[in-house]
Amino acid sequence: MASVTASTTPPISRAGDGIAPVATSTAPAGDAAIAGGGPPPHTGSISRRMLLIAAGWILILLAVGGFALDRAISNLIRGQFDDQLELSLTALIVSSEIDPLGDVRLNRGLGDQRFLEPNSGFYWQISAEGREDFTSGSLVTDNSRSLWDSTLDIRDDVIAEEPIYYDIVKEPDERVRIVQRSVRLPGSEKQWQFVVGGSRAELDAQISEVRSILGWSFAVLGIGLFLMAMLQTWYGLGPLRRIRRAIARIRTTGTNRVTDPLPLEVQPMVEELNALLAHSDRQAEEARTHAGNLAHALKTPLTVLTNAASAHSADLDQTVLREAATMRRQVDHHLARARAVGRRAIGLSRTNVLASAEAVERAVSRLYPHARFDIAGSAAAEVAIEKQDLEELLGNLIENAAKYGGGSVFVTVDADPEAELCTIWIEDDGEGIPAAKRGDLFTRGARLDTEKPGTGLGLAIVRDVAGIYGGSVELGESEDLGGLLVKLILPRA
Structure with a gap:
């Protein structure tokens, strides 16, 4: 009856399937240096630069003016x-x-x-x-x-x-x-x-007397101008010192915003800093939520295993296998979400959709050599999502279409470059899924077809990872092939 069940992980990331990973991510050298815990490199003092520039201009202007006078x-x-x-x-x-x-x-x-x-x-x-x-x-x-x-x-x-x-x-x-x-x-x-x-x-x-007067006058004027430049530098950089003290208060008192009134020139930087603090708070809250959800999800299987072991249950081996599979599903699910959240925090990414879909198709075709894949659409379409996450999403959806379809898989990429969202359609020629049961597929562990291997986490992972990046996933019926239509919507880069 049902034609789609979510797979545990995309085939492009399973070592046991014998498929080489399509893409790997490595941390930049700068990240390694920052991860070492040392202070970030600096390029000198702003005050020193301003004073050197002021001193240079004072010397040049006084020299030229003195010579002319x-x-x-x-x-x-x-x-x-x-x-x-x-x-x-x-x-x-x-x-x-x-x-x-x-x-x-x-x-x-x-x-x-x-x-x-x-x-x-x-x-x-x-x-x-x-x-x-x-x-x-x-x-x-x-x-x-x-x-x-x-x-x-x-x-x-x-x-x-x-x-x-x-x-x-x-x-x-x-x-x-x-x-x-x-x-x-x-x-x-x-x-x-x-x-x-x-x-x-x-x-x-x-002439010598006049030159002596000019020399002393310009020397006093130069010293006065340099002192004024020092005062201007100290006063002008005062807001930066206030920001530093505000950040120190954040670290020592636990406040999470810079609320001091500051000049207009540094206000955008303060707004970005507050946005970064808010983003960090959301990241920390999401991490705590993931940890709590994972702990809660593992608590019941561990309790079942403990009780079965304490009672010397006759079906202990079956219980261990069943509960271990449950725990594995939970771990895979939360790890996928954690990886997506962590990569999203790095910054706005740009990934070519068609290139990622073709890479996934080459990997999935090894597992299903008799399936026919047709990938079309805009070659220039890019989405604001990490390449590894996009390939994980497409891997789950394309593998499901190849596994539960009748042998034909169509992937179409939205060709409208002006749209804010990029839509990707994945269609198969399987039996399809009744509209009443399509929502059940997004439940972790839900499987409508238990005859084929899988854990029922694929669509749940797709939904969660897409949601982390501000996207969504919808299920429908393919008009061309008659099977399931999955519409993956992601923000365009």
Whole structure:
């Protein structure tokens, strides 16, 4: 009457059937390292990274800004110094005229007394090709002159009428800033070189003083900015320290949520942490439930065995075999659920349905070489379930169809990629199952056909494992083959 009874385990996982496993799972190397109990590896301190980045940017900005500011101020001071020299040069040119002998003479002296003091650091000089230099020391005067009996080593190739600026070295080791201009005076055919020079000692002293002020100012500014960066880092990472304390309270006080008010930037991480804690609680509760159910399921068979052994029952051997088979069914059932729950906790998986169905078909065809299998559907369909669990589900269903059907097994994979759920149809050409008795098949140990080997756990395992992943399984009647139709519904990856 009945055409389907659930098998104990899928043929792809039974060593006794002589079928090699289709897929095996190995733990990643990282999991082994974590399982060793050692602390997880870290990549350094966030605070240190932030401070290093801040220090780098502070140094770069201060260096670039300091260099630019130093150039600007130095050019400003030098420009003011050059303007002073150019004013004296203009006054020198205005005071010059050609005497009857064709030489230059000054109709009035320069107002700056430093030109009258020997080696004062400020000098003027007038020269032309073929003429001796007319210096501030050649005037007939009772006062001493700044150049005294020396001359300035100027450039003799200047013909432009615009002033030019350059530096020379005047003995002994005195650097002089020169402004020079070529002028043709009225009444003379010669190109006269008018030169005014000033010692760079005062100019360099001003620049050095400004650079010293800039150096100290930027040093204080850099230290202040780095201290502010440290304060910002400490204050900015405060929520992470609060999360750490909240996690410590979870470990020490037994609370299971982080409820502290935190900034928006870390709130998503806290929500994920709370979700992880809730998931761990569910996992622990499921583990406790499985352990309690298994203990309760084994309690009765163990009591029967104990009573039979204590009474020296004549059918003790039969009792042991019967109760041992019952305990084995319970252990297989709860182990399948525990494996599925454990693999689900690893994360969202992606498994190709058609590839897994073909792998199961190759394994089942060894046990039922006369069965005809037809697998069709979308080759790109993937479900969010571990490969080993999917093959266990398909193994139970396809083996049942081959065992209790008439020899034909159809497997069809849903081809709609937009659907949230992926549907897999397994059909056979057996006698089918009346609708009133289909619900009984999901009861652990239920078998409608006791003539063929099996434990009646296959469909119960399929239902439980599919439910763990958010799926379901339904039974119906195949319109094409006339036998049983099993519709396995799983979440699409």
